Amino acid sequence: MEKTTPLFLQALSGAVTKTAPIWLMRQAGRYLPEYREVRKKAGSFLNLCFSPELAAEVTLQPIRRFDFDAAIIFSDILVIPYALGQGLSFIEGEGPQLEPLKNFQELGFKNFEKKLLPGYEALRLTKAGLSRDKALIGFAGAPWTLACYMINSRGDGEFKKAVEYMREKKSEFSILIDLLCEAVAQHLIFQLRNGADAVQIFDSWAGLLSGDEFDLWVTAPAQKIVSRVREKIPGALIIGFPRQAGEKYVSYAKQTGVSAIGLDPVANLAQFSAKTCLQGNLSPESLLAGGDVMRLETERILNNTRNRPFIFNLGHGVIKETPPDNVAALVKIVRDFKR
Numbered sequence: 001m002e003k004t005t006p007l008f009l010q011a012l013s014g015a016v017t018k019t020a021p022i023w024l025m026r027q028a029g030r031y032l033p034e035y036r037e038v039r040k041k042a043g044s045f046l047n048l049c050f051s052p053e054l055a056a057e058v059t060l061q062p063i064r065r066f067d068f069d070a071a072i073i074f075s076d077i078l079v080i081p082y083a084l085g086q087g088l089s090f091i092e093g094e095g096p097q098l099e100p101l102k103n104f105q106e107l108g109f110k111n112f113e114k115k116l117l118p119g120y121e122a123l124r125l126t127k128a129g130l131s132r133d134k135a136l137i138g139f140a141g142a143p144w145t146l147a148c149y150m151i152n153s154r155g156d157g158e159f160k161k162a163v164e165y166m167r168e169k170k171s172e173f174s175i176l177i178d179l180l181c182e183a184v185a186q187h188l189i190f191q192l193r194n195g196a197d198a199v200q201i202f203d204s205w206a207g208l209l210s211g212d213e214f215d216l217w218v219t220a221p222a223q224k225i226v227s228r229v230r231e232k233i234p235g236a237l238i239i240g241f242p243r244q245a246g247e248k249y250v251s252y253a254k255q256t257g258v259s260a261i262g263l264d265p266v267a268n269l270a271q272f273s274a275k276t277c278l279q280g281n282l283s284p285e286s287l288l289a290g291g292d293v294m295r296l297e298t299e300r301i302l303n304n305t306r307n308r309p310f311i312f313n314l315g316h317g318v319i320k321e322t323p324p325d326n327v328a329a330l331v332k333i334v335r336d337f338k339r
């Protein structure tokens, strides 16, 4: 591999690197004063996502401040339902809210690409602003997690309405999941064609399912998406993050063929073959705490992943009260650790 290949892409391609590359989920966001300033200027969160210059700026902020190995494009998983025609708003202090769906016929691809274009321009601008040793990550929500928000209208951590719908209206639900597989694959392909070096599929609520339901609504859709993306872009680098998959992580990794697997804070690293690239899995609470708590946990993770391809990350997103100094200290610990 070329010397200039970003460390992050080396690890994602299966190399055991001398230091572990590091980036953090939600590395751009409200814990950074420079983000809060741009966010204020943008007005609404969606306006920030769809203003290419501003989105590129907040994507690059954490790279400048912390020198992470990869930038993740500033956007949200819910831009897919929005682009399929479901109204979306972000209510201050409450999080996202989607318009209630009467039926899935309201959804379609008519304006899909057009609505997402500003995000693709943000990717191109970001790419132009990144040095060659840094990688750019695109992303999308996985069908199951998107369906949770789309059916429930909002996030409540339980998504009872979505789970009930999945069980009682299985054939309609299956049609929705197929539509979302198509939408997610397209969105990932567009991102890869507009500057993303790799993409991550966020299945934040995968842990609500188990057994056959997990295989059907988490693993199978991810497998379908991976193969569709690679039909168009052979060898595309894809990270799968089926959060809280527990014992299902291994079969998910095997069946989907993802390039790396994102692990939540309690996932067991030992269950994977030594060839699988892992990503994670410091708890966001340890980063919030900082000091010895963070250092000991970080070193434990680094020690347990010495002889395998590995990307350092959190097991979930940065908590907004996290002191930026803790993040700087974390990057130093990871860089000073020789694998």
Ligand code: CP3
Residues within 6 Å of the ligand: 024, 025, 026, 027, 028, 029, 030, 039, 045, 072, 073, 074, 075, 076, 077, 078, 090, 094, 095, 096, 139, 155, 202, 204, 317
């Ligand atoms: O830095 C990055 O990681 C890239 C940007 C990013 C955001 N959301 C920005 C954001 C990414 C990758 C996401 C993914 C996302 N969005 C997920 C999957 C990951 C996860 O957290 O499980 C989910 C479930 C969402 C949906 C979503 N968006 C929720 C539930 C919320 C409200 C929670 C909150 O923190 O306010 C959002 C809003 C959101 N997305 C913010 C950011 C920076 C905060 C909005 C603001 O600045 O006011």
